[in-house]
Amino acid sequence: MNTNTSNQVLNHRYQIIRELSRQTGRRTLLALDLETQRQVVVKILYLGQDFDWQDLKLFERESIILKNLHHPQIPNYLDYFEFDATNDKGFGLVQTYIEAQSLEAQLQAGRRFSEDEVKELAKSLLVILDYLHEQEPPIIHRDIKPSNILLTNRSGNSVGEVYLVDFGSVQNIAAQEGGTITVVGTYGYMPPEQFGGRTKPASDLYSLGATLIYIMTGLHPTELPQQDLHIQFCQAIDASQEFASWLEWMVEPSLEKRFTSAKIALAAIENPPARTNLVKDSNQPLNKPLETKIRLIKTPEKLEIILPPTGFGIGLITLISCLTPIAIGSPFFSQMLAQTHAFIAFIVWLLQISAIAFVGFLILSAIDKRTRLQLQSNQMNIVNEIFGFTWQSYETITIYDIAQITVVYDTYETRLKENLFIFNQNKLVFDFDTYSNLTTLEREWLAAEISNWLKLQMS
Known part of the structure; x- marks a missing residue:
């Protein structure tokens, strides 16, 4: 079938007017329904050489889902048919025709949107998404982008x-849980979890957020810089801090930290929660992790954090293994002591005694060493304690010089490491991981507690 020729009739009913779009094995046509005399959209899937059974599965799923959707801002399902022409065989899906330009086309034509207009656009789309996600089971569009609006x-x-x-990539939760993983979507608008073939309603929120960023910046999401998968867009948009914060929530790469539903995102658009790297509300300390061994003593005049021993980590075990032959005296050292000058023998003996003492100190530190971080009204002290013996790590730090409590994320190959630091006038004065092995929850809890006590902002 030559779809470039008008006046051809599909299924003895749909007279082709023109082609709207074309992909490999697919056509989207504008046609006249000869029975109703109304214009309709006919999507065609061909069973040609490039045919993929997965395409048919998605095509049929689109028709089934559209048939059960009834929303004024979504095309209505009208018909589904098979055709068998001389040179072609395939399937057709008929939908209502909406006489409107795509957002992509309008942007390319030079249309620009104010912040209020983008908000209005976002609210309208969130209402649609809320309708889709409230279906049973929830329906996920999976391909929200300017050309599909x-x-x-x-x-x-x-x-x-x-x-x-364009519900050609649509998926419901039931289909997803059936075990088949299909990665569909458009690069730049897809959240990280979608690359793994697993999506949630919040995945559509990421795609919508990326679309809104494109509208406001004029740049495709892939053209904007990224840091740890976060799109760095704030410098490229002219928007209020509140709306920029809301957009950050929308395109949060972590599924757990993103808005969980369209309803929540819609409710927050005018008054989004504050964005911090650690907690949603810096004025509300996190609950103490259940299994933590960290002790915290807090009064209005004093905050004391008692960190437990670090235990035997890989680094410590390696160091002890290297020192142990020296400490216990290997045959090499015994022979040297017997054959060398008395002074050299004394040096070797002294080295051995030092190694014994150092190994003993390392073992005792792993077992019993505790670090006390003491914050008082005007100063901070770091005190170490082993079996009743105490010593101070640094000189006293003036409390009003402490300017920042921060968690820093450093990536090395595929490992993600988090450190909790205290800075004094941009100089590092305390690295928690040097003194204790903290979990992520413990870092977040301590950072919130310290920041609240000092009345500082976390960063």
């Missing part, structure tokens, strides 16, 4: 009527 001409103060189209 239609927008009629604006009128007055309205941004225009908004429509979400």
